[in-house]
Amino acid sequence: MATLPTQAAAVIIGQGGIVGASVAHHLIEQGWSDLVGLDGAAIPTDVGSTAHASDFCYMTSHDRLTCYTTTYSRRFYEALGHYHRVGGLEIARVGDEARLAELQRKVASGKAFGTRARMIDADEAVARFPLLDPALILGGLWDPDAGLVVPRSQRVAGVLVERAVASGHLSVFPETPAVNIDVQAGRVCGVETPRGYIATPLVILTAGIWGPLPAATAGVALPLxxxxxxxxxxxxxxxxxxxxxxxxxxxxxxxxxxxxxxxxxxxxxxxxxxxxxxxxxxxxxxxxxxxxxxxxxxxxxxxxxxxxxxxxxxxxxxxxxxxxxxxxxxxxxxxxxxxxxxxxTPDGGSLVGEAPEVRGLWLCEAVWVKDGPGMGKVLADWLTHGRPELDPCGIDIARFYPVQKTAHHALGRCREIAQKIYDPPVHPREPFESGRDLRRGPFWPREMELGGYFMEAAGWERAHGYAANEARLSDYLERVPERPAEWDARHFWRVANAEQLAMSDDVGMINLSHFAIYDISGRDAEPLLERLSVAKVGGDTPLGKGVYTHFLDAFGGVHSDLTIVRLAVDAWRVICGGDTGHRDLMWIRRRGEDLGLTRWHLEDRTDSLATLGVWGPNARRLLQGLADEPAGLDDARFPFATARELRLQGLPIWAFRISYVGEQGWELYVPFSYGLALWDRLFEAGVLPVGIETYANSRRLEKSLRLQNVDLLTDYNLVEAGLARPRVKAADFHGKAAYLEQRQRPQQPASLCTLVMEENHDAAGTPRFPVGQSPLLDPASGEVPIDDLGRRSYVTSIAYGPSLERNIALAYLPAACAEAGRTLLLEYFGEHYPMRVAAVGYRALYDPENLRPRS
Missing domain, CATH: 3.30.9.10 (D-Amino Acid Oxidase, subunit A, domain 2)
Incomplete structure (x- = not known):
């Protein structure tokens, strides 16, 4: 057996499986060398999941990145001569109309994300698979590209390792487990094995079902x-x-x-x-x-x-x-x-990327055979170039907050995911049952008393509407359409739309305590945030000024959208969405380390500052009635996008005048200990509690506001998203060179457009209110529009806007289709609905001044 080297550019733990073999192959393909692969068993593995996997590959999925990795893997296996494309059949039994509808939804997702699945009738299903009892078949889905890795993925792993070793760029050591990952000062330094120590700055963990064990030796929690x-x-x-x-x-x-x-x-x-x-x-x-x-x-x-x-x-x-x-x-x-x-895993996604706890420890875990080569490419691209082709937000291990990776929480969520691997169909808004009541803001007791309809995001309990308002807002409820299709109505409460209408006539308050809030201060705080932000947040930016900005990756892709408020000469408050907050935190910390900036301090205020958004035409008048200094809320003294401290009946408030709902008002930040007192004062003054549905979905889309990781992605740029600023700041920032090049293009490959549904009744006359992501089709060809970079058009966000009485959607459209007034078709459960382009780029459809008089 070869002598174990004393150092390496990277060590792969779990080299014997298809994932480890794929990672090594793709790293070498991109110019890496001096790689060492370790496995506690044989290489290729004789004990891991790869050794007994069924090795079949279906292209169908409701997830864009999964469709990418699976179709890439299929092409990869075929190029090696190790794939038999026999096709794949998914059937619905007689009496299971819900399953047939789910197959229709899968076909639509396939069109959106680039697979070729189609619906077939019972006769064709039986003809393709004659062992079926024809009397039991209602219909089916046919995936022509599905097939089998042959003779086995275990053999493919062996072929990849053999080639990598023959290239001279990989040395492998079977029967050599990683006993310990050596971490010093938060960084990987090496790997200890029974045969000796390997010094390395990079460890890649591809150990599959054993992954949490070596991760734990590095102090990393792997929720698997x-x-x-x-x-x-x-x-x-x-x-x-x-x-x-x-x-x-x-x-x-x-x-x-x-x-x-x-x-x-x-x-x-x-x-x-x-x-x-x-x-x-x-x-x-x-x-x-x-x-x-x-x-x-x-x-x-x-x-x-x-x-x-x-x-x-x-x-x-x-x-x-x-x-x-x-x-x-x-x-x-x-x-x-x-x-x-x-x-x-706790959310069903793979675990890929650099571990939040340790620099230099990279993961490629919870990957099926059908995605092995694709995920190997994703990781190799990420390590080599700084990002993969598609936004990895759904697989990035940094998406989890630490509390979501505890053993108890991970166990409950993993059990739920295991229950839903195949059945029942998972609704796009499907809530988890386990791991609930994990993070509750101070307003939660009052929300419970009001009959809050709670959903969860990033561990936070968020009320989407309140049962108590169903009687209180009965007149408004009459203006909200019923949703007779159960799928459209599932996990949705009509009262939420009534709350929005009432807020727009008076004033409402929305619990925003899920915000991730980071206070950054010190001598290096300004250079750090300036280097990260597209907008100017330092320099002559006044104290109390809030700036909506973005963090870009090196290619000009949109990694984060957030708001930064200057608190002092050397202090800023960074406010992020709850779902994206932990990834933003890791981005800030790691870019600071990469820049060599050390004289800055970050205080996580997320669990100490609660937030209430108070909005509506009467927001100022109401708050002035409670303020110790009412004149301080006048427009001249408290202009838009500024923040200052004030007191409401003695309560200390940090108020930020900003709106995500298109109404006048403020975000009120208060220490948790004062939270109930603030809620009670506002409630007693007549402020209506409004659920997060208005903020996160319906009014957001009426205002054409974008959501990070959904409408804003690293594979699109700020100009395409309609969020490029009029001028580019003089100071350098991460991704500036790419951003400048993007701005200079005579025409963008795609534009994020706002569309409205012109007709929402299906063939049976039932009004539909689509949920989830659906493909858009050219009415003439019936094909999905594709831009010059190969990106397909699909609805990224969609919701019913009660103020406009329309289903409203956002979607990236190729330049040739991005024209106001143009009509496309949305496919939803096998039927097509006309969608008119109402705005190209950012333009709000909702204008309260023109919709109705102020009270």
């Missing part, structure tokens, strides 16, 4: 849980004898039964002559702590292959036999059936 996945084999199955095929029929998903099936081809092929049936337990999934995975010596088959108990699958197997009677006729190969282990 392995879950058992029953796999059963039946045979002999001789349909493809003599064909030489690794698989004969298409892949089959019966997700209404939380199951799938495939054949293993010619009995003389690698693992042929069987039917494989897999199942995900939707009620009581069996999670396994990584530390409880059996050792190789104790495991009957393999550490990642646990014994299968018949009661795990009894009911589901009976339903499987109904659908495919041949399963009941073939014998069950009990000896080779098992529970495979796979990784689940």
């Amino acid at each position: 849980m392995p879950v058992e996945h029953p796999l059963m084999f039946f045979g002999p199955f001789e349909a493809f004898a003599g064909s030489g095929k690794e698989i004969g029929y298409p892949l089959l998903r019966d997700q209404g039964n939380s199951a799938y099936m495939r054949d293993t081809g010619d009995p003389r092929s690698t693992e042929g002559g069987l039917l494989e049936w897999g199942y995900y337990e939707p009620v009581e999934p069996r999670l396994v702590h990584p530390g409880d995975i059996l050792s190789r010596e104790r495991a009957r088959l393999s550490p990642s292959m646990r014994d299968l108990e018949a009661d795990q699958v009894a009911e589901a197997f009976e339903r499987a036999v109904e659908l495919t009677p041949l399963l009941g006729e073939l014998g069950w190969d009990e000896k080779h059936s098992f529970n495979g282990l796979l990784s689940v």
